[in-house]
Amino acid sequence: MKTLRHFLSINDMSEEEARVIFKKAEELKAKRGKEQQSYLGSQTWALLFKKPSTRTRLSFEVAVRELGGEALFLNSQDLQLSRGESIEDTAHVLGRMVHGLIIRTYDQKEVELFATYGNIPVINALTDDEHPCQVLSDIFSFEEKRGSIKGKKIAFIGDGCCNVAKSWALAAEKFGFSLWIYSPLEYFSPVKNAFVKNTTSVEEAAQNAALLYTDVWISMGKEEEKNKRQKLFSQYRIDRYALSLASKDALVFHCLPAYRDQEISSEIFDERKEEIYTQAENRLHVQKALLAWIVGKI
Numbered sequence: 001m002k003t004l005r006h007f008l009s010i011n012d013m014s015e016e017e018a019r020v021i022f023k024k025a026e027e028l029k030a031k032r033g034k035e036q037q038s039y040l041g042s043q044t045w046a047l048l049f050k051k052p053s054t055r056t057r058l059s060f061e062v063a064v065r066e067l068g069g070e071a072l073f074l075n076s077q078d079l080q081l082s083r084g085e086s087i088e089d090t091a092h093v094l095g096r097m098v099h100g101l102i103i104r105t106y107d108q109k110e111v112e113l114f115a116t117y118g119n120i121p122v123i124n125a126l127t128d129d130e131h132p133c134q135v136l137s138d139i140f141s142f143e144e145k146r147g148s149i150k151g152k153k154i155a156f157i158g159d160g161c162c163n164v165a166k167s168w169a170l171a172a173e174k175f176g177f178s179l180w181i182y183s184p185l186e187y188f189s190p191v192k193n194a195f196v197k198n199t200t201s202v203e204e205a206a207q208n209a210a211l212l213y214t215d216v217w218i219s220m221g222k223e224e225e226k227n228k229r230q231k232l233f234s235q236y237r238i239d240r241y242a243l244s245l246a247s248k249d250a251l252v253f254h255c256l257p258a259y260r261d262q263e264i265s266s267e268i269f270d271e272r273k274e275e276i277y278t279q280a281e282n283r284l285h286v287q288k289a290l291l292a293w294i295v296g297k298i
């Protein structure tokens with residue numbers, strides 16, 4: 001049996017492995033358009049998506065192609081999965097035909113089942129529980145501008161229970177930074193470790209923070225809670241006041257899509273869009289390095 005690497009959770013990688021990926025991502029970013037690396041030469045990677053996607057789909061499709069492979073997009077609605085075929089059978093069949101699988105779905109259990117039965121590397125491209133590729137890339141983006149994240153104070157503002165916040169909470173322990181979650185009580189982080197603190201005080205969360213981070217209030221799959229969430233989260237946003245509390249050189253990140261004047265004020269978004277778009281672009285470079293790592297080339 002070959003040993004396979006998967007990336008289903010931030011917990012599937014050590015800090016040392018993440019640092020190997022960051023170094024490669026930096027190199028690939030610098031060499032893009034000049035020199036190509038064929039880490040996925042003659043491989044076909046399937047992207048199986050049950051939820052909408054812009055950045056994740058784009059960055060993975062381009063990443064696979066630029067590494068010399070073929071990307072095959074599969075809308076789960078078009079597969080027999082949507083008519084009740086089991087994940088076990090689907091995973092076995094995919095595993096006989098493609099070399100790797102990138103999945104966006106609801107239940108974390110599904111990505112785990114694909115990893116169990118597929119016999120090919122599986123990457124979590126977002127579930128209700130985690131968005132590990134986003135957060136891995138965000139840490140790279142932070143360090144690209146500000147150096148090591150270790151010991152820094154990071155403020156997550158908004159839904160502390162969402163996938164992105166949960167991956168941040170796991171990353172806090174792995175990389176050794178403190179994560180302050182500014183969220184309504186009901187949305188405090190379910191992740192318990194010594195590096196995660198929850199608060200309903202913006203002052204406590206944002207004071208001297210090196211990064212203010214936010215995500216949508218209404219994650220995919222939560223649309224029926226829209227009215228309730230818009231009311232509950234209305235103060236949990238990045239605005240001029242929150243930013244005035246943060247460190248003078250604080251970064252502002254948003255994983256996007258952004259809903260201006262909800263989780264982030266329009267004026268802060270407009271002022272900071274350059275760093276937010278660079279954050280989005282880095283998904284491509286980091287995921288190229290992640291793919292190289294997952295197939296054992298770095």
Ligand SMILES: NC(=O)NCCC[C@H](N)C(=O)O
Binds near residue numbers: 256257
């Ligand atoms: N950049 C992204 O991949 N964004 C995904 C949106 C995350 C949000 N928490 C959601 O689940 O809808």
